[in-house]
Amino acid sequence: MSFMQIHNLKVHYPVRGGILNSVVDYIYAVDGISMEFEKGKAYGLVGESGCGKSTTGKVIIGLEKITAGRICYEGVDVTNSNNHRKSAFNRDIQMIFQDAHSSLNPRKRVQDIIAEPIRNFLKLTPKEEKRKIHELLEIVGMPEDAKYKYPHEFSGGQKQRIGIARAIATNPKLIIADEPVSALDLSVQAQVLNFMKEIQREYGLSYLFISHDLGVVQHMCEHISIMYKGRFVETGSKYDIYKNPQHIYTKRLLSAIPNTSPIGRDERKKERILVEKHYQENVRKYFDRQARVFDLVPVSKTHFVAATSSMKGGF
Numbered sequence: 001m002s003f004m005q006i007h008n009l010k011v012h013y014p015v016r017g018g019i020l021n022s023v024v025d026y027i028y029a030v031d032g033i034s035m036e037f038e039k040g041k042a043y044g045l046v047g048e049s050g051c052g053k054s055t056t057g058k059v060i061i062g063l064e065k066i067t068a069g070r071i072c073y074e075g076v077d078v079t080n081s082n083n084h085r086k087s088a089f090n091r092d093i094q095m096i097f098q099d100a101h102s103s104l105n106p107r108k109r110v111q112d113i114i115a116e117p118i119r120n121f122l123k124l125t126p127k128e129e130k131r132k133i134h135e136l137l138e139i140v141g142m143p144e145d146a147k148y149k150y151p152h153e154f155s156g157g158q159k160q161r162i163g164i165a166r167a168i169a170t171n172p173k174l175i176i177a178d179e180p181v182s183a184l185d186l187s188v189q190a191q192v193l194n195f196m197k198e199i200q201r202e203y204g205l206s207y208l209f210i211s212h213d214l215g216v217v218q219h220m221c222e223h224i225s226i227m228y229k230g231r232f233v234e235t236g237s238k239y240d241i242y243k244n245p246q247h248i249y250t251k252r253l254l255s256a257i258p259n260t261s262p263i264g265r266d267e268r269k270k271e272r273i274l275v276e277k278h279y280q281e282n283v284r285k286y287f288d289r290q291a292r293v294f295d296l297v298p299v300s301k302t303h304f305v306a307a308t309s310s311m312k313g314g315f
């Protein structure tokens with residue numbers, strides 16, 4: 001049973017120009033996506049730069065304005081709710097950002113950074129708050145004296161752990177993680193990802209894991225949506241996406257993952273060339289500045305129906 005549903009969500013940014021600075025066009029950053037979130041599950045959102053991944057995360061958490069669509073949380077429509085009605089939603093949905101450094105206030109000590117959501121949502125006594133901060137630092141594997149320090153005194157991986165401590169402070173249901181490890185070096189990436197998996201198991205968290213890296217999403221998520229120009233071209237289980245991709249764009253993303261094994265290297269190369277040729281033919285044929293995903297010709301007719309049936313009224 002899902003605790004949150006997103007229906008046909010759209011974020012269109014106006015483009016202004018001309019002498020009067022009037023709206024001359026729109027950027028269709030998010031253009032009609034639908035998703036459901038269940039407790040304890042990790043959902044991946046993958047796509048190339050500019051396809052609308054971050055905007056999706058930001059609009060869910062309320063950092064961007066919704067152009068159209070609905071967000072329902074625990075049976076309540078929170079799309080246009082006021083802050084009071086939305087407070088459970090704000091407490092239960094938290095976000096971790098790619099750039100841990102700039103997402104932590106450099107003028108605040110770690111204890112105040114972590115205390116912020118606690119003060120906003122939990123109403124603890126000073127003694128309880130202190131205990132909670134201590135507990136959170138322990139969960140993310142930071143020493144107790146970290147609470148007296150400032151963000152610049154930590155490494156990238158440690159800063160991301162502090163960001164995670166802040167995100168889990170209110171016992172959220174869903175954490176939106178926007179490229180949480182892409183700014184870290186490889187060994188630290190693995191540490192942070194494994195740690196995120198551990199806390200997911202322990203606290204029954206759900207994740208919306210945003211990344212352009214299919215390898216990272218494969219490691220973290222059971223359900224994956226492939227995003228292209230503001231829309232989902234393919235959604236499925238990890239198995240469906242990696243073992244049986246249907247859409248040409250998904251195939252192209254997968255064929256770009258480096259595979260150094262000498263076994264089947266020639267076949268992989270041939271497949272890559274074919275996929276690229278098919279993709280480029282369709283791109284040339286259909287793309288203009290406003291081209292959208294439904295202009296791409298998917299691989300099979302069956303999939304054409306599957307990939308587009310969720311785009312209500314898209315055709």
Ligand SMILES: Nc1ncnc2c1ncn2[C@@H]1O[C@H](COP(=O)(O)OP(=O)(O)OP(=O)(O)O)[C@@H](O)[C@H]1O
Pocket residue numbers: 013027028029047048049050051052053054055056212
């Ligand atoms: N505040 C804004 N005003 C106008 N356009 C915006 C704004 N934010 C994002 N965009 C545009 O919306 C589109 C989607 O941007 P978004 O940041 O969601 O992409 P993304 O898939 O997260 O990319 P990346 O992986 O590079 O972070 C882009 O064309 C971007 O230029």
